[in-house]
Amino acid sequence: AENYNREESSKESSVEGKHGLETSNDIDPVAFWTFDDVPNSNVASDTAGKTNGLYSAGVDLGHEGQTSKQSSAYFNGESSYVVIPYTPLLNSADFTISATVNPSARSDEDQSESAESIVENFAETSEQTVVIGGYGLERHWIGPNEKGAYEPKWAFAIGTPLGPRVIYSKSKARSDEWSQIVGVYDTVERRMSLFVNGKLEASETLGNQVMLGNPENDMLIGNGNRLISSGG
Numbered sequence: 001a002e003n004y005n006r007e008e009s010s011k012e013s014s015v016e017g018k019h020g021l022e023t024s025n026d027i028d029p030v031a032f033w034t035f036d037d038v039p040n041s042n043v044a045s046d047t048a049g050k051t052n053g054l055y056s057a058g059v060d061l062g063h064e065g066q067t068s069k070q071s072s073a074y075f076n077g078e079s080s081y082v083v084i085p086y087t088p089l090l091n092s093a094d095f096t097i098s099a100t101v102n103p104s105a106r107s108d109e110d111q112s113e114s115a116e117s118i119v120e121n122f123a124e125t126s127e128q129t130v131v132i133g134g135y136g137l138e139r140h141w142i143g144p145n146e147k148g149a150y151e152p153k154w155a156f157a158i159g160t161p162l163g164p165r166v167i168y169s170k171s172k173a174r175s176d177e178w179s180q181i182v183g184v185y186d187t188v189e190r191r192m193s194l195f196v197n198g199k200l201e202a203s204e205t206l207g208n209q210v211m212l213g214n215p216e217n218d219m220l221i222g223n224g225n226r227l228i229s230s231g232g
Contacts, residue, residue, distance in 0.1 A: 030089045033082065033221070035073035037061055044082045044221075053084040059222070066100060066178045077104070077116065081222030090121060091134075091214050093187040097121075098180060099137055099221075105175035110149040115140045118181065119221050122159060123214040133159040133212030137181050139173045140166075156183035156194040156202070160209040167194050167202040185211060 044053035058080025122134035143150035
């Protein structure tokens, strides 16, 4: 996963499967976790050198990545995550958050509405409280469609005074293939945008609302048993 701050006018229940990252963005990221640390490592190294994270016991390192030259980490979708200590660097007014994932299929996943966490950087999130501020990337099952099934979509969520605002991808969030998911927020236009594999798939403004920030919570990549934006 990676995070960019932007100056002036521009600047992972979790998903079960492999997480890694590949980027061609010319902007230097504020933080960049490739998850190619040596197996059994406790530290998730930030290659930007500013914000290292900590692996939980359920994260398995050393898996094959998106290319033969990359490696990735496997998250079990239930109790594995990386915790990134709170820092203002990851909570700027304008930002881009990106994750490259290869989610595993779940049994009967298309039979009901549900949601999985990829990256959560929300304030006031727990089993008992409500999402207030911050942002996250997720995978949601939405429906039913004309066949009665629920379709997986990528989701980008941000917190507002009226509750979380969520936009969804047009394409399906398919299992067992690599996808790069990018959420962008522009505070001048109050616009949130979602890109999948480099293509813009959703974008809308908050209108009269504003994004509320995250003043204190750690960022989680994977499942830390916190309430996600959908309430799941």
